[in-house]
Amino acid sequence: MNKLNFYKKLVFNLLLFSSIFCMKVIAQHSTDAPLILDMVHHNPGDKPYESAYNDPAVIKKMGYNGKVYFLFESPALAINWESVDPDILPKGSKERQWVDRKAEQIKKMHAESKAQGIDIYAMSDLVLFPKRLIEKYDIEKTFGDPNNPLTEKLIRAQINEMFSQFPDIDGLVVRIGETYLHDAPHHQGHIDDKTNPEKTIIPLMEILREEICVKNDKKLIFRTWIAFDRSLEKYMKVSNAVEPHENLIISIKHCEGDFHRANPFSKVIGQGRHPQIIEVQCAREYEGKGAYPNYIANGVIEGFEEHASMPEEEINSLREFVTEKPDLYAGIWTWSRGGGWEGPYIENEMWCDLNAWVMAQWANDTKQTEEHIFNRYAKERLKLKSDDVAAFRKLCLLSAEAAVRGRNTTHGDMNPWWTRDQGIGWPVPAEDAVSQKRNLKQKDASIAKWKEIVKLAKSIQWDTKDTRNYAIGSSEYGLKLYKIYRALVYLSDAESKGDNKGVQKWIQVYDAAWKSYNKLPEKNNTVATLYTQEYKRHIRIHAHTKVDELRKKKNSH
Numbered sequence: 001m002n003k004l005n006f007y008k009k010l011v012f013n014l015l016l017f018s019s020i021f022c023m024k025v026i027a028q029h030s031t032d033a034p035l036i037l038d039m040v041h042h043n044p045g046d047k048p049y050e051s052a053y054n055d056p057a058v059i060k061k062m063g064y065n066g067k068v069y070f071l072f073e074s075p076a077l078a079i080n081w082e083s084v085d086p087d088i089l090p091k092g093s094k095e096r097q098w099v100d101r102k103a104e105q106i107k108k109m110h111a112e113s114k115a116q117g118i119d120i121y122a123m124s125d126l127v128l129f130p131k132r133l134i135e136k137y138d139i140e141k142t143f144g145d146p147n148n149p150l151t152e153k154l155i156r157a158q159i160n161e162m163f164s165q166f167p168d169i170d171g172l173v174v175r176i177g178e179t180y181l182h183d184a185p186h187h188q189g190h191i192d193d194k195t196n197p198e199k200t201i202i203p204l205m206e207i208l209r210e211e212i213c214v215k216n217d218k219k220l221i222f223r224t225w226i227a228f229d230r231s232l233e234k235y236m237k238v239s240n241a242v243e244p245h246e247n248l249i250i251s252i253k254h255c256e257g258d259f260h261r262a263n264p265f266s267k268v269i270g271q272g273r274h275p276q277i278i279e280v281q282c283a284r285e286y287e288g289k290g291a292y293p294n295y296i297a298n299g300v301i302e303g304f305e306e307h308a309s310m311p312e313e314e315i316n317s318l319r320e321f322v323t324e325k326p327d328l329y330a331g332i333w334t335w336s337r338g339g340g341w342e343g344p345y346i347e348n349e350m351w352c353d354l355n356a357w358v359m360a361q362w363a364n365d366t367k368q369t370e371e372h373i374f375n376r377y378a379k380e381r382l383k384l385k386s387d388d389v390a391a392f393r394k395l396c397l398l399s400a401e402a403a404v405r406g407r408n409t410t411h412g413d414m415n416p417w418w419t420r421d422q423g424i425g426w427p428v429p430a431e432d433a434v435s436q437k438r439n440l441k442q443k444d445a446s447i448a449k450w451k452e453i454v455k456l457a458k459s460i461q462w463d464t465k466d467t468r469n470y471a472i473g474s475s476e477y478g479l480k481l482y483k484i485y486r487a488l489v490y491l492s493d494a495e496s497k498g499d500n501k502g503v504q505k506w507i508q509v510y511d512a513a514w515k516s517y518n519k520l521p522e523k524n525n526t527v528a529t530l531y532t533q534e535y536k537r538h539i540r541i542h543a544h545t546k547v548d549e550l551r552k553k554k555n556s557h
Contacts, residue, residue: 035219035249035277035331036363037121038356039068041338045182052349053336053356056116063360066119068173068333069109072183075169076124078103079161081133084154088133095132095186103165110168119170121221122162125179126204128189129154144190146204155204159211163218171219172212173251176204177226194227197237201228205242213247221277221333223251224268230256232267239272249330253279254300254318259339260286260416261296261404265307270315275330278318280359283352285340286420287403290352291528292478293453294403295396297358301370305401306410322366332363341537343422344528348470354396357381383463395456398449399478406446406482413439414489423535424484424543427492440493443486450479466526473524480517481531487513488543495550503550510547 038059042048052058056067078099081088089096113120127144133154134143142148146155163169179189193200205222212220228234229252242248250272255263259281269276280300283290299305303317310316315324322329336356337349346352354377361373371393378389408414413430430436457475462468487510494502520527533544 033065034329034363035066035119035333036064036360037066037068037119037277037331037333038062038064038336038360039070039123039333039338041335042070042072043338043341044072044180046342049337051337052353056113056118059336059360060116060118062357063364064118066121066170067113068121068123069106070338071123071125071180073106073109074122074124075103075106075162075166076122076128076158077184077187078106079158079165081130081157081161083161083164084157085133085136088130088136095130098186099130106166110166114168120168121171121173121219122166122169123173123175125189126174126176127151127155127191128179128184128187129158131186131188134188143188144192146191146200146207152207155207156211159208160216163212163216169218171221171247172208173221173223174208175223175225175227176200177223195234197228197234197241201234201238202241205238205248209242209245209248213245217247219247219249221249221251223279225251225253229253229266229268232271235268236272239274242274244273248274249277250274251277251279251333258286258416259284260408261304261400262306262408262410262412262414262416265304265310265314265316267314270321270325270328272328274328276328277330277333278321279333279335280355281335281339282355282359283335283337283339283346283349285338286416287407288478288481289340289344289421289528290337290346290349291344292474292481293351293396293399293457294478295351295354295399297355297362298370298374298397299400300359301362304404306404306412319366329366332359334359340421342535344531346528348466348474348526350467350470351474353381382467385461388460391456391460395453395460395475398453398456402446402449402453402478402482405442405449406485409435409439409442411435411438417540419485419543420538421535422529422531423537423539424488424531424533425539426541426543426546427485427489428541429493429496436493440490443489446482447479447486450475450482454479469524470526473520473527476524477517477520477527480513480520483513484510484517484531488547491547491550507547507551 038053040049040051040053059067080096080099089099110120129143134140137150139150143151145151176191176194181187181189191200208220212218228238252266252269253259254266256266257263284294284296287294301318307316315321334356336352357377358370358373362368362370374393375389378384378392384392404410407419408416413435415428418425418427430439454475457471462471487506491503491506491510494506518530536542
């Protein structure tokens with residue numbers, strides 16, 4: 001071989017080696033790339049949201065690489081079960097017709113995602129079977145037990161039918177904490193001992209791991225919600241018992257329990273040996289659902305003020321999580337819209353868009369500061385100039401401070417469930433005098449912050465008239481709503497102390513606050529639908545009923 005041919009061959013081999021190496025690096029990078037998922041959480045039993053985030057093209061431009069379809073868009077409701085028994089959903093039956101229509105709807109949605117090159121994840125409740133299957137096999141009392149041999153067999157068959165009939169799915173998101181059947185008229189769901197690692201969580205996860213991760217080579221995202229999200233002991237039992245797999249990911253809300261401010265940062269984040277994806281709600285169901293400014297991305301990423309006093313060795317933000325446990329970081333899953341029930345309903349998605357965009361951009365490169373991403377949002381999406389960028393940031397950071405103080409306190413002195421969705425419950429005073437004094441003081445501080453938010457919204461040179469109207473109107477919405485909150489907290493305090501003059505004073509303040517709030521749409525027709533005095537769903541002690549009782553009690557004297 002002459003020298004020229006030798007060097008040609010050498011160069012060829014080097015190029016071949018380098019290309020193979022690069023391909024491996026790219027493949028490895030794509031495997032290790034974080035999941036950046038979004039979901040629109042429609043109200044169960046309600047008309048689905050009309051949202052920009054239903055469009056895969058929209059969320060792709062925001063930085064997402066996957067879409068989670070909601071429970072009633074799940075193939076679990078759309079498989080025909082023919083591989084098990086064609087008589088379960090016989091052709092021509094009303095149940096089969098419903099399932100086939102659901103399948104067509106889902107396939108159309110999936111095609112839209114695939115056209116954008118983003119991954120498809122389906123959220124499903126388990127255990128969930130057709131009613132006709134449960135009746136035919138007489139398993140009403142046993143189908144919720146994953147240890148039951150027939151239940152196990154049916155779960156495995158169900159998974160394989162889903163991937164067979166919907167092969168474009170990249171993974172399943174599984175939850176066992178709740179079962180919603182509002183838009184599933186022909187199915188029945190239930191699971192036994194949903195918080196028991198040994199009896200339920202571990203055996204179920206092992207079934208799913210084998211069928212989804214190993215046999216089908218798809219992703220399994222197993223939610224901890226109301227199952228093993230609050231107990232580190234239970235979480236570690238599950239983590240230690242279930243063998244890790246590259247396709248197995250555990251999903252955890254960034255705070256313990258539901259998406260309430262002042263709830264502890266999740267103690268299970270950064271624990272165990274399974275990769276974790278973190279759930280973030282962008283239109284907070286307990287805080288207006290996007291009806292008013294409520295910027296939470298800063299707190300989720302860099303740490304909320306209420307978590308600043310946590311012991312130094314404990315993780316209290318996603319920044320700390322990805323820094324200290326990068327091997328466990330699997331990505332971010334936002335709920336751009338939804339959570340909870342009914343209203344308020346928004347037309348303008350500005351405030352949830354801010355949270356979702358910042359979270360998605362940060363998840364793509366966690367070395368960025370939240371402030372840098374925020375400023376990009378203000379300039380790129382809102383077209384604000386430098387001075388107005390600073391004012392907008394001040395407004396948004398104040399909104400986080402105002403929300404936690406108005407609904408709770410930075411020390412968690414109130415039961416966070418006292419107001420939710422479009423309704424308001426009766427706020428029980430804090431447990432001791434010191435905490436209650438702080439509670440009242442923070443309600444005053446919240447109103448002061450809301451007033452400053454309104455001033456800032458009016459001072460900013462917004463890009464369009466519509467944006468200006470909504471920014472100001474939604475800020476006033478927050479101020480007027482939180483005046484109702486403050487009046488109720490003071491009224492509750494006066495009632496608990498037997499202060500009749502105080503009760504009478506704060507009833508008047510409460511009535512005036514509602515009157516002002518209800519007039520808001522007359523002044524600004526871009527605002528969200530309003531909270532109502534009548535709304536009682538999932539509210540233990542209804543605020544307006546209690547106020548009327550106090551009003552009657554006063555009149556009887």
